[in-house]
Amino acid sequence: MASIKDVAAEAGVSVATVSRVLNEHPSVSADARARVLAAVAALGYRPNAVARSLRTDETRTLGLVISDVLNPYFTELARSVEEEARALGYSVIIGNADERPDLQDHHVRTLLDRRIDGLLVSPTDGGSPLMLEAARGGTPMVFVDRWIPGVDVPVVRADGRTAVRDLVAHLHRLGHRRLAIIAGPAATTTGQERVEAFREALEECGLELPDRYIGQGDFQADSGRRVTEGFLDLAEPPQVVFAADNLMALGALDAVRARGLRVPDDIALAAFDDIRWFVHTDPPITAIAQPTGELGRAAVRALVDRIEGRAPHSVTLPARLVVRRSCGEDPVTNRSQS
Amino acid sequence: MASIKDVAAEAGVSVATVSRVLNEHPSVSADARARVLAAVAALGYRPNAVARSLRTDETRTLGLVISDVLNPYFTELARSVEEEARALGYSVIIGNADERPDLQDHHVRTLLDRRIDGLLVSPTDGGSPLMLEAARGGTPMVFVDRWIPGVDVPVVRADGRTAVRDLVAHLHRLGHRRLAIIAGPAATTTGQERVEAFREALEECGLELPDRYIGQGDFQADSGRRVTEGFLDLAEPPQVVFAADNLMALGALDAVRARGLRVPDDIALAAFDDIRWFVHTDPPITAIAQPTGELGRAAVRALVDRIEGRAPHSVTLPARLVVRRSCGEDPVTNRSQS
DNA sequence: CTGAAAGCGCTTACAG
DNA sequence: CTGAAAGCGCTTACAG
Numbered sequence: 001m002a003s004i005k006d007v008a009a010e011a012g013v014s015v016a017t018v019s020r021v022l023n024e025h026p027s028v029s030a031d032a033r034a035r036v037l038a039a040v041a042a043l044g045y046r047p048n049a050v051a052r053s054l055r056t057d058e059t060r061t062l063g064l065v066i067s068d069v070l071n072p073y074f075t076e077l078a079r080s081v082e083e084e085a086r087a088l089g090y091s092v093i094i095g096n097a098d099e100r101p102d103l104q105d106h107h108v109r110t111l112l113d114r115r116i117d118g119l120l121v122s123p124t125d126g127g128s129p130l131m132l133e134a135a136r137g138g139t140p141m142v143f144v145d146r147w148i149p150g151v152d153v154p155v156v157r158a159d160g161r162t163a164v165r166d167l168v169a170h171l172h173r174l175g176h177r178r179l180a181i182i183a184g185p186a187a188t189t190t191g192q193e194r195v196e197a198f199r200e201a202l203e204e205c206g207l208e209l210p211d212r213y214i215g216q217g218d219f220q221a222d223s224g225r226r227v228t229e230g231f232l233d234l235a236e237p238p239q240v241v242f243a244a245d246n247l248m249a250l251g252a253l254d255a256v257r258a259r260g261l262r263v264p265d266d267i268a269l270a271a272f273d274d275i276r277w278f279v280h281t282d283p284p285i286t287a288i289a290q291p292t293g294e295l296g297r298a299a300v301r302a303l304v305d306r307i308e309g310r311a312p313h314s315v316t317l318p319a320r321l322v323v324r325r326s327c328g329e330d331p332v333t334n335r336s337q338s
Numbered sequence: 339m340a341s342i343k344d345v346a347a348e349a350g351v352s353v354a355t356v357s358r359v360l361n362e363h364p365s366v367s368a369d370a371r372a373r374v375l376a377a378v379a380a381l382g383y384r385p386n387a388v389a390r391s392l393r394t395d396e397t398r399t400l401g402l403v404i405s406d407v408l409n410p411y412f413t414e415l416a417r418s419v420e421e422e423a424r425a426l427g428y429s430v431i432i433g434n435a436d437e438r439p440d441l442q443d444h445h446v447r448t449l450l451d452r453r454i455d456g457l458l459v460s461p462t463d464g465g466s467p468l469m470l471e472a473a474r475g476g477t478p479m480v481f482v483d484r485w486i487p488g489v490d491v492p493v494v495r496a497d498g499r500t501a502v503r504d505l506v507a508h509l510h511r512l513g514h515r516r517l518a519i520i521a522g523p524a525a526t527t528t529g530q531e532r533v534e535a536f537r538e539a540l541e542e543c544g545l546e547l548p549d550r551y552i553g554q555g556d557f558q559a560d561s562g563r564r565v566t567e568g569f570l571d572l573a574e575p576p577q578v579v580f581a582a583d584n585l586m587a588l589g590a591l592d593a594v595r596a597r598g599l600r601v602p603d604d605i606a607l608a609a610f611d612d613i614r615w616f617v618h619t620d621p622p623i624t625a626i627a628q629p630t631g632e633l634g635r636a637a638v639r640a641l642v643d644r645i646e647g648r649a650p651h652s653v654t655l656p657a658r659l660v661v662r663r664s665c666g667e668d669p670v671t672n673r674s675q676s
Numbered sequence: 677c678t679g680a681a682a683g684c685g686c687t688t689a690c691a692g
Numbered sequence: 693c694t695g696a697a698a699g700c701g702c703t704t705a706c707a708g
Binding site: 341342343353354357358360361363385386387388389390391392393394 | 684685686687688
């Protein structure tokens with residue numbers, strides 16, 4: 001592959017001049033520029049980004065470590081992150097942690113070794129030594145969706161509290177009194193928050209959230225299935241199951257179906273995170289929708305602010321309830337939404 | 339950030355010795371090794387992969403350019419690619435082309451500039467000059483899922499011909515005679531092949547595929563919706579719609595639902611590509627499943643073979659029909675499958 | 677406006 | 693076993 005030396009030789013100038021033309025440095029004569037450009041075209045030259053990065057100490061690359069690419073929520077997040085980054089002149093390398101702290105560390109390490117300019121993380125756990133060290137060690141970093149308390153890193157996330165309250169009010173209005181939740185890992189902020197928000201909302205309606213109605217999941221479908229089976233085995237099963245993410249809702253649906261039961265007649269179901277397929281499931285599923293695209297874009301902007309020396313700020317956006325039929329028919333709330 | 343010089347100074351050896359320890363070169367004394375390791379730990383040193391790549395001319399990185407990350411098929415493909423690559427000691431950078439040739443070129447260019455060791459591509463179109471040049475210019479390359487004819491690049495893909503024949507036989511048995519297809523872009527191999535396979539299978543059953551029953555889609559949900567509306571507007575609408583990918587099936591479902599019609603009573607639906615949600619849609623959708631994980635792994639192995647100087651080979655794996663209820667009840671075929 | 681030269685952080689043939 | 697040195701492909705302060 002042609003190097004800058006070849007271009008310089010072909011154009012009859014020094015490599016410095018070639019570099020200046022490539023970087024649009026103003027002080028280059030029109031003649032030199034033309035000759036360089038011709039040589040570049042003739043040789044099909046493309047600058048070596050590796051060499052450039054070594055010299056300039058910037059890679060124009062962002063790392064994004066997410067907990068699970070197969071989760072449509074994160075897929076969409078990743079997509080909006082890449083879009084915004086591209087618009088700002090950055091590439092992004094995605095690391096999929098698969099909800100495994102060891103894999104998460106593997107990716108953080110690899111990304112750091114590659115000297116990415118900044119790191120966007122949705123932590124799988126409470127924060128490994130490596131991640132804490134990176135955050136303190138000056139690597140520009142921003143948390144998206146989930147975060148790690150006690151670390152001085154901006155957080156871009158959605159607040160589902162209001163939407164959860166709307167959901168519980170909706171359920172209460174439909175006559176449901178025994179509400180259960182499939183929780184995410186307690187080591188994640190979203191895992192904790194959604195349970196807390198749910199509990200508070202129940203309290204406002206004068207309802208309790210007994211321990212047997214809190215199932216421990218891990219944001220993956222299998223755990224949703226397992227927890228739901230446990231709920232169904234109870235002497236007094238819940239009337240509603242609220243899954244803290246869309247994959248666990250899928251698992252819950254599997255479990256209900258395997259027993260030959262029907263949603264919402266036998267048991268109601270709702271989920272945190274809305275996905276396109278929820279419109280077409282049997283029945284369509286009531287869900288809490290996050291402004292995913294906005295989150296991704298805001299996270300990139302915050303990170304790039306930090307990288308380029310501006311003050312980054314945390315962002316919290318509201319989530320909203322989308323009522324469908326999986327909790328029963330509600331003549332009051334169930335309008336044109338779908 | 340500490341460099342190899344700092345480590346050398348701290349350990350009281352030359353940078354050459356540090357490098358040897360780090361690369362597990364055999365001729366290093368136990369004493370020197372111990373001192374270097376101690377210095378590495380003390381400084382929290384991590385080798386700069388950018389510098390190493392510049393020197394060794396290898397990045398241990400694979401590029402993967404896919405047509406649409408939001409398509410669950412490609413998400414799963416990307417995941418298996420990353421897994422296999424990681425197992426073989428490579429990282430992967432994903433570029434999402436969003437079915438746009440210009441974006442595809444953008445990613446290919448960026449990846450090439452970064453000097454990735456090899457490129458995995460599922461082309462969005464018939465092949466831009468850039469891609470053809472890369473293929474001919476010696477960049478190790480492998481096509482996955484889709485490919486570009488006339489280029490000497492190994493192809494790893496699924497052959498859906500048999501499964502499509504099984505599908506059509508199933509439909510015929512159910513009494514359906516007017517079958518339509520929502521095709522993918524003619525510029526993609528999968529877009530073409532699926533229509534051809536469908537047409538051939540129909541012929542075997544003595545059925546025709548008239549032009550009005552071939553709708554031109556682009557593998558995105560919106561096109562599935564639009565084409566399906568067209569079908570439903572026909573004086574004699576088809577009895578079955580076969581969507582050439584899962585997203586267009588989603589769009590078709592939207593369109594059918596918007597008209598207040600029911601699947602399969604008013605119109606039957608089947609899709610190429612199986613996804614988890616198809617079990618839970620209303621009704622569950624009959625689909626052709628690709629061995630996606632295997633495809634991703636085989637593609638990586640072929641690419642790494644090529645990179646490391648072994649002879650890569652093309653791989654074709656069979657797809658299979660998964661019968662559900664979206665085409666009507668079939669007492670013969672519809673057994674324990676789901 | 678232009679070029680020679682230094683240097684980014686590594687690896688590796690060469691000499692000892 | 694070890695180190696000095698060259699060099700990967702760039703960018704950029706410096707001198708002219």
